Amino acid sequence: MRVAVYYPWVYLRSGIERALIEIKRRSRHDIRIYTNHFDPGGTYPELAGMNVTELSRVSVERTYSAVTAAAMSILRTRLDSAEHDAVLVCCDGLGPLLTFANRRKPVVNLCFTPLRATYDDAYRDRLLAHGGPARPVKRAAETAFRLVDRMAWRNFDAVICIAETVRRRVADNRLFPESKIHLAYPGVEPGHAAPGDLSEPMFLLPGRIMWTKNIELAISGFRLFLKHAPPALQRFRLHIAGMVDAKSRPYLARLQHLAGGEERISFETMVSDDRMRALYAQAWAVLAPAFNEDFGLTPIEAMAHGRPVLACNRGGLRETVLDGVTGLLVEPEPAAFAAGLRRIAQDEVLARQLGAQGPARAATFTWPRFVETIDSVLDGVQHVQRISA
Incomplete structure (x- = not known):
C-alpha cells in the first residue's frame, strides 16, 4: 500500500520526527513523508535522505497570527490522491485540518496528542495564566478551533494514540469513539551502558x-x-x-x-x-x-x-x-x-x-511493535470508500 504520511512541520529533533524515521524504515508499506515546513538542518539528519516532500511552506512561529495563517494553509493543502492509497496524519495539533481537502482515500490519525491548548486542562491553564489582556482573545480562538477541529476528527477512519494518557484525552473530549481507538507505544534503541553502572554524580x-x-x-x-x-x-x-x-x-x-x-x-x-x-x-x-x-x-x-x-x-x-x-x-x-x-x-x-x-x-517499548500496529491499522482501512472533499 502507498501511504502518504503527513506532519505539518518537520524541523526539530523531537519524538514525532523520530517516529517518522522509524515508520519510514520499518513499515511494510510504501511510505512517503509530506510536510508544510521541512528544515533538514534542524531535524534528525536521517530525514534528509528520506525524500521528504515540502508542500506550501508555513511558519513554525506560535503567535496567534502565525498559527492562524498556518491553519488556513493546511486547510487548503491537497495531496495528489493518485499517488497514495491512504493518508496517515501525525497529529499534535493542526494536522487533522488536512483531512478537509484529502478525503478521497482512507485517513488514519496517528495521535501524539490533540491540540493541548484546547484539550489538555493542565496545559491550557498554564497558557492562560500568562495570557494577560490577551486572555479573552485566546479563549475565543480556542472555541473557534475546537469547532473546526471536531469536524476534522470526523473525517478519520481510524485513530492510533501513542499512550493511554493521550487516548483518555481523545476519549474524554469525545473526539473519536473510545472503543475504536488503537494504542501504539513508541520505542527506543537498546542502551549501550551496563545496567546499574553508575558513572558520575x-x-x-x-x-x-x-x-x-x-x-x-x-x-x-x-x-x-x-x-x-x-x-x-x-x-x-x-x-x-x-x-x-x-x-x-x-x-x-x-x-x-x-x-x-x-x-x-x-x-x-x-x-x-x-x-x-x-x-x-x-x-x-x-x-x-x-x-x-x-x-x-x-x-x-x-x-x-x-x-x-x-x-x-x-x-x-x-x-x-x-x-x-x-x-x-x-x-x-x-x-x-x-x-x-x-x-x-x-x-x-x-x-x-x-x-x-x-x-x-x-524492552517492552519497541519500534517494530509500534510500526507493526500502524501497519495493521492501515491494512484494516485500505478498502474503505471515501468521497472527495
Whole structure:
C-alpha cells in the first residue's frame, strides 16, 4: 500500500520526527513523508535522505497570527490522491485540518496528542495564566478551533494514540469513539551502558528545552537539594541537554537566570545522538519534570541505558516509569523533587537497583511493535470508500 504520511512541520529533533524515521524504515508499506515546513538542518539528519516532500511552506512561529495563517494553509493543502492509497496524519495539533481537502482515500490519525491548548486542562491553564489582556482573545480562538477541529476528527477512519494518557484525552473530549481507538507505544534503541553502572554524580535532564518540559522545577528542586545536602552530596551537578528552537530561546534565558550562576548547573544545546548516548552513560540518574507529558521517550531511553528515573507523577510518565522499580514518581513541587534527588543521590544501592530494572522495562517499548500496529491499522482501512472533499 502507498501511504502518504503527513506532519505539518518537520524541523526539530523531537519524538514525532523520530517516529517518522522509524515508520519510514520499518513499515511494510510504501511510505512517503509530506510536510508544510521541512528544515533538514534542524531535524534528525536521517530525514534528509528520506525524500521528504515540502508542500506550501508555513511558519513554525506560535503567535496567534502565525498559527492562524498556518491553519488556513493546511486547510487548503491537497495531496495528489493518485499517488497514495491512504493518508496517515501525525497529529499534535493542526494536522487533522488536512483531512478537509484529502478525503478521497482512507485517513488514519496517528495521535501524539490533540491540540493541548484546547484539550489538555493542565496545559491550557498554564497558557492562560500568562495570557494577560490577551486572555479573552485566546479563549475565543480556542472555541473557534475546537469547532473546526471536531469536524476534522470526523473525517478519520481510524485513530492510533501513542499512550493511554493521550487516548483518555481523545476519549474524554469525545473526539473519536473510545472503543475504536488503537494504542501504539513508541520505542527506543537498546542502551549501550551496563545496567546499574553508575558513572558520575550527575543528574541528567535530556530532551527539548521548552516550557512544557517544566525544567524550572528541576532547577528549583536541585538548588533546594544543594541547600540541604550534606558535604558528601555537594559533588552532584545538574546537566540540562537538548535542542532549543528559536521560539524557546527566551525560555532558555529564563532558565539560565533561575540557575543564578550556580556552577553545578550547566546547559548544552547542541547535542548529537552519539553525545546524548554518552551523557546517558555518564549520568547517575535521569530527570523528567514535565508537568503533563503525553508520553516521553527520554525516561525509556534512560531505562534502556540502565539509569534510574526521577519523574513527575503526572501524565504519560506514569505509563513508563514504575515507581520504586525503575525510578521514583514524585509530586511536581520543588520540595518533593529535591527529596527525590536526595534519596537517589545518597542511596547508591537503591540507585543501582532502580537502574538494573530499567533495561527489561524499556524492552517492552519497541519500534517494530509500534510500526507493526500502524501497519495493521492501515491494512484494516485500505478498502474503505471515501468521497472527495
